[in-house]
Amino acid sequence: MSVAGTAVRINWQPRPDKAKLGLVEDGFEFSASDIHAGFLDRETLHRILAAQSAQNIETIRRAAEKTLLERCGDTVRLRGLVEFSNRCVCDCNYCGIRRSNRAVKRYTLSLAEIVECAQWCAAKGYGSLVLQAGERRDEKFAAFVAEAVRAIKAETCSTELPEGLGITLCVGEQSEATYARWFEAGAHRYLLRMESFKPALFAALHPREQTYAARREALATLKRLGYQVGTGVMIGLPGQSLDDLVDDLLAFRDLGVDMIGMGPYIPHVQAPLGGADQIGSAQARLGLSLRMIAAARLLLKNVNIAATTALQALSETGREQGLRFGANVIMPQVTPVRVRSQYTLYDGKPCLDDNAEQCCECLRKRIESVGRRVLYQAWGDSAHFAQRRALAKA
Ligand code: SAH
Secondary structure, three states: OOOOOOOEOOOOOOOHHHHHOOOOOOOOOOOOOOEOHHHOOHHHHHHHHHOOOHHHHHHHHHHHHHHHHHHHOOEEEEEEEEEEEOOOOOOOOOOOOOOOOOOOOOOEOOHHHHHHHHHHHHHHOOOEEEEEEOOOOOHHHHHHHHHHHHHHHHHOOOOOOOOOOEEEEEOOOOOHHHHHHHHHHOOOEEEOOOEOOOHHHHHHHOOOOOOHHHHHHHHHHHHHHOOEEEEOEEEOOOOOOHHHHHHHHHHHHHHOOOEEEEEEOOOOOOOOOOOOOOOOOHHHHHHHHHHHHHHHHHHHOOOEEEEOHHHHHHOOOHHHHHHHOOOOEEOOEOOOHHHHOOOOOOOOOOOOOOOHHHHHHHHHHHHHHOOOEEEOOOOOOOHHHHHHHHHHHO
């Protein structure tokens, strides 16, 4: 089977001569010359995730980068990240701002503060922003988010962006009515990570009242309502196998999602999941996360994939590496510095005291350092969504 446009074939034949020289550690060698993405079956995906030799990893990286450049171009799309509240009704076992962590000082930004962050993004040409928060399902919260979305849309219009900034929401599981209300207000993308598509692992990550079925249902609802939908998983969780991650990749494909946001699991001291002694080293989890990004790019081709902040928590250059392995979205931190340290999902979160101005400048340089350029003044939607819509119309 071959897939037009993306030429990536993986040749599994071991080359004994090179193996003898110690150049191949994986017992096989990827050949980049004539790969077809259609070969990405379970076994191939597993081998991509398992790859250890520098040579194989570089071949995988190049193949992913080639697919990215062909299918999405060389631009990196920015979404200013506004973590507008750390109040949360959920009690996820891995998360630092879970409801039962009493050590966290809770905050919610005011409408004016949120709009100010948005205007700053618009002035910098970011084109889009993400409103992220802990989860609440009360009417007051639903109304507040709708109001914030409307205000951002109204206050960030310009010649380049006549409809204002693009808005991605990331505020967890909500009722269909709430999702519809926010969509109507003007949010057009929604990120809801599944965290793991393996039911048993999902259950180990969450209290009993947070169910796998409800989260899957929420993803389906978002799609039905017309959002561009993103999901993702944590990588390197205690008890997670490479097979589980292959299943996650195949689930992304089967769900037909438009965006992927995923990154390494990083323990938080006040969260019960812990598992520091059961997970790979920071280096190993970073490497695996990069290979997951590459595998997702090769498999899904034209979706938007974020180089997440968690990558940078494990390495100073984590996000740039994410870009090199096939990611095309970065979410620069624009949360006001005064509350930023209260939104610690995991230990060692970077950029806690840089102000947004510094983040912006440093990011542009980082993006250009890996030969890519920033897409300014545009929403930077996922090409997969455009394709999905065109197919639906046809
Ligand atoms: N309440 C929203 C936002 C959650 S925070 C929602 O449920 O969608 C955003 C993401 O941070 C989570 O989806 C999770 O994947 C990630 N995260 C939380 N704790 C983490 C940890 N300890 N290590 C790595 N990622 C973590």
